[in-house]
Amino acid sequence: MTDQVKLYGVEVSPFVARAKIALNLKGINYEFIQEDLDNKSPDLLKYNPFLKKVPVLVHNGNPISESLVIIEYIDEIWKGVPIMTKDAYEKAQAQFWAKVIDDKCHPAVLKAILSHGEEQAVAEADEQLQFLENELKVKGSKFFGGDNIGLVDICVGYTIFWVGAAEEALGIELVAKDKFPKITEWSDNCINCQVVKDGLPTRESLVAFYNRLFGKAE
Amino acid sequence: MTDQVKLYGVEVSPFVARAKIALNLKGINYEFIQEDLDNKSPDLLKYNPFLKKVPVLVHNGNPISESLVIIEYIDEIWKGVPIMTKDAYEKAQAQFWAKVIDDKCHPAVLKAILSHGEEQAVAEADEQLQFLENELKVKGSKFFGGDNIGLVDICVGYTIFWVGAAEEALGIELVAKDKFPKITEWSDNCINCQVVKDGLPTRESLVAFYNRLFGKAE
Structure with a gap:
């Protein structure tokens, strides 16, 4: 079947x-x-x-x-290219990071976006992102868990794509890329992966979405 | 080793x-x-x-x-008694319910507790619990996923134990047990399991915790 x-x-x-x-x-x-x-x-x-x-x-x-x-x-x-590693500890680490980026980094960045870049909200987002930046510095690999794309990359490795569209719609910088070189490099590696690229909306549709969200004319 | x-x-x-x-x-x-x-x-x-x-x-x-x-x-x-089923779909269902009870039912019940049983908060908790009650009615098994204790039971099958202690500390009923006979039966089955019982705090320590939380003298 x-x-x-x-x-x-x-x-x-x-x-x-x-x-x-x-x-x-x-x-x-x-x-x-x-x-x-x-x-x-x-x-x-x-x-x-x-x-x-x-x-x-x-x-x-x-x-x-x-x-x-x-x-x-x-x-x-579906077997083939694995998403989860077989190693129980590495898998737990990936699940941990996927969850905490979701629970801590994303809400902080979303708050910075929805506040239209209010200073305190951006400072809080920066603080959360700094943890992720440090973790990526320790890892030093192309993707979160090594040379191959895995759980954390698939969950959150490309969300800077959303931030970039929000920044374009608002006309301000929310995440200072020079402060987070490792996050920027990691995001680029993820977004340049064909399977990721094919799963993302177009930049135009995302900017249009944020324009609607922010009550701006299209 | x-x-x-x-x-x-x-x-x-x-x-x-x-x-x-x-x-x-x-x-x-x-x-x-x-x-x-x-x-x-x-x-x-x-x-x-x-x-x-x-x-x-x-x-x-x-x-x-x-x-x-x-x-x-x-x-x-650690192998031995399994927590997760091997069946990918059943496993996904268990993970789904563990997550949504965490994300939807628990916050609503916690809000009802922290509001000291405020009418609107209790009504919202009731609404969330009704979904769980309906799901348990459909399942009709001793534990969430069948005859053996599993992921959902281990995560959330006994949290009524916390609600009971909060009710005792507040001197009011927050979750009307007659409205939720299936949740009550399921919780009892879980709490009566020796491995669960051994993992729970004593009722006294929990009531004392809520008394401190609510600013009551011990």
Whole structure:
């Protein structure tokens, strides 16, 4: 039987991008179903009735929600290029960093974006990013876990792409790239990966999204 | 070589309880190191410098943080009674429910506790718990994933124990048990498991904790 794979999402969501990149890495053909979050489809409400959120992966009729869970599922179902390392300790480290970048760095950077670059919010984002910068300095590898793309790269290695679009829409710099050379280098390595590139929205659609978010005319 | 296993935590944390229960289930001997969160130990700051949070599991010198990551690590390192099912879809479902109960039900119940049972906060907690109640009705099994204790039980199956202690300290009912018979039955099944029981704080210490939290004299 051929696998039937559908992904419900919106183009501009970094959480949806995670699922796309994981599917791209495994070379899986899938149907992307664009959701309208102001008017969610009956399918989305059926597949994720509790959270009503994207992304939802539907594999042969079985729905899976929450981007980190989706990535791990994809890695278990489709072999080939592995996302998770087999080493239990390295895997735990990757899961830890994927979670803390999500829980600490992203909210701080989002706050800086939504405050339109307010000084205190930017200082707090800088503080969180400094931890990540230090960790990348220690690692010194092309990707987060070594020479090959892995969990942390797929989850968060390219989110600077969103920050750049927000900066363009606002006309200000939020993350000072010269302060974070390792984060910048790592992000570039991730974004230049074809499987990542193919999972990202266009820069134009992202800038247009932020313009709408900030109430600016398009 | 004998494994050296240390767990840094505080008795009253449900996140620390998760790690204890997982270790108990695997029959692992470990040293519990009680932290003072107002005066964190140099070890804790060394092992979890980014988050500075408990629990931290230290296995043969290697630190692992974040309770869900710790549980998965324990399950991979020590075989015997499995925590995660081998079936990728069932595993994804368990990970999903562990995460959403954490992200949706717990904050709502915590808000109801911290508001001392304010009507709106209790109504919101009830709404979140109703989803869980419905899911348990569909499942109809002793534990969340079937007849054996698993990930969701270890993560959240016994948190009503904390709610009960908060209710005692406040002298009010926060979660109306007659509204949630399935949650009550499931919680009882979990709490009556020896490995869970051995991982929980005493009721007295928990009530004393809430009394301190609510500024009541002990």
